[in-house]
Amino acid sequence: MLLGAFEDSELEPNEMQEVAFHLARCESCTGILAEYSTIGRDLRTIAVEPALNGFSRAVIARIDQLPQPVLTRIARAFRRQVDSVSSGIAWGGAVAAVAVMTIILMTPYAEQLANRGPHSTVIARVENDAAPVTPSEPTMADNDSHADISRLESENRSVAVWSEPRRDTTVIWLPDQP
Amino acid sequence: MRTPGRKDGDEAELIERSRKGDSEAFGLLVERYQRRVVGVALAVVHNQDDAIELAQETFVRAYENLSKFESRSSFSTWLYRIAANLAIDFWRREGRHVVLHGEDADIEIGKLPTTHGDAFKEVSRSELSARLKQALEELTPEHRAVILLREVEGMSYDEISDVLQCPRGTVMSRLHYARTHLRTILKDVAGS
Numbered sequence: 104m105l106l107g108a109f110e111d112s113e114l115e116p117n118e119m120q121e122v123a124f125h126l127a128r129c130e131s132c133t134g135i136l137a138e139y140s141t142i143g144r145d146l147r148t149i150a151v152e153p154a155l156n157g158f159s160r161a162v163i164a165r166i167d168q169l170p171q172p173v174l175t176r177i178a179r180a181f182r183r184q185v186d187s188v189s190s191g192i193a194w195g196g197a198v199a200a201v202a203v204m205t206i207i208l209m210t211p212y213a214e215q216l217a218n219r220g221p222h223s224t225v226i227a228r229v230e231n232d233a234a235p236v237t238p239s240e241p242t243m244a245d246n247d248s249h250a251d252i253s254r255l256e257s258e259n260r261s262v263a264v265w266s267e268p269r270r271d272t273t274v275i276w277l278p279d280q281p
Numbered sequence: 282m283r284t285p286g287r288k289d290g291d292e293a294e295l296i297e298r299s300r301k302g303d304s305e306a307f308g309l310l311v312e313r314y315q316r317r318v319v320g321v322a323l324a325v326v327h328n329q330d331d332a333i334e335l336a337q338e339t340f341v342r343a344y345e346n347l348s349k350f351e352s353r354s355s356f357s358t359w360l361y362r363i364a365a366n367l368a369i370d371f372w373r374r375e376g377r378h379v380v381l382h383g384e385d386a387d388i389e390i391g392k393l394p395t396t397h398g399d400a401f402k403e404v405s406r407s408e409l410s411a412r413l414k415q416a417l418e419e420l421t422p423e424h425r426a427v428i429l430l431r432e433v434e435g436m437s438y439d440e441i442s443d444v445l446q447c448p449r450g451t452v453m454s455r456l457h458y459a460r461t462h463l464r465t466i467l468k469d470v471a472g473s
Binding site (some may be wrong): 108135138139159165167169 | 464
């Protein structure tokens with residue numbers, strides 16, 4: 104029995120020494136020891152490495168099917184909730200960021216579009232109508248209750264100014280710079 | 282006394298999270314020990330499919346009983362012990378062997394012939410391997426477990442004693458029996 108333990112280095116130091124001395128003069132035991140060594144090597148050679156792909160997933164799947172204690176279920180539900188809220192916050196943040204970026208990027212264009220539309224119309228009217236009109240000669244009667252624009256007043260042909268006193272509104276048109 | 286290292290700390294945290302029902306944390310423990318747990322089961326039942334099934338059952342049982350695990354002992358040894366118990370129970374249920382204890386085992390050992398020198402040298406490796414596999418099948422699960430845990434898994438006698446829950450002296454005697462038996466079988470191959 105000591106030979107195997109000697110091979111495994113599992114004896115006390117004094118026993119290891121004793122066996123070593125014995126082996127030095129015993130051919131039989133040396134042969135047995137050599138065979139133990141061969142057996143060990145062969146056992147390691149024939150040992151198969153089991154394929155463990157998906158092993159842990161299978162274990163977790165079985166665990167998930169176990170009836171869980173109430174506290175565990177509550178803890179799990181809470182954790183799932185936290186996870187979903189966290190991911191909800193992340194998505195919400197991303198959407199908000201995109202919205203803010205869109206507003207920031209689109210605002211100048213939106214302003215330009217908002218300002219340009221009416222001006223274009225006005226430009227046409229001014230260019231057509233303003234030329235023969237003098238500031239002192241309004242195109243529409245001050246008393247005309249249906250008129251939106253009561254006066255067109257500007258000496259500069261490139262600038263148009265409308266006043267509508269009843270609505271307390273003045274519109275100043277400046278052409279876009281080339 | 283063991284000094285807790287980084288792995289121990291990490292492991293303690295994973296165990297604690299697993300106790301609270303965090304199966305993801307337990308999955309990390311499974312990945313850490315799956316190979317050796319399968320190895321322990323394989324050492325006893327000597328069938329890969331059965332060993333994998335038993336190893337899965339080991340982890341499920343461990344998860345269910347985490348509250349009983351005392352952190353003072355080694356988690357890995359606790360796992361291997363569950364695996365060994367399940368595998369031995371499985372083998373006994375299957376009823377494919379005769380267990381020899383104490384004197385009976387010694388008598389069997391006494392019947393085995395002894396020869397001198399390394400007679401295996403002359404036998405072809407493939408023949409030897411085939412016969413070795415067969416010889417392992419002929420061993421009882423207790424004897425096979427001891428020799429495979431020692432030779433393949435590289436466990437110390439104390440670890441084997443802990444995993445199989447038997448005295449160190451029993452580990453030594455089982456190893457002696459298993460080695461002698463394998464030697465004899467292989468000598469027969471060499472002699473024939």
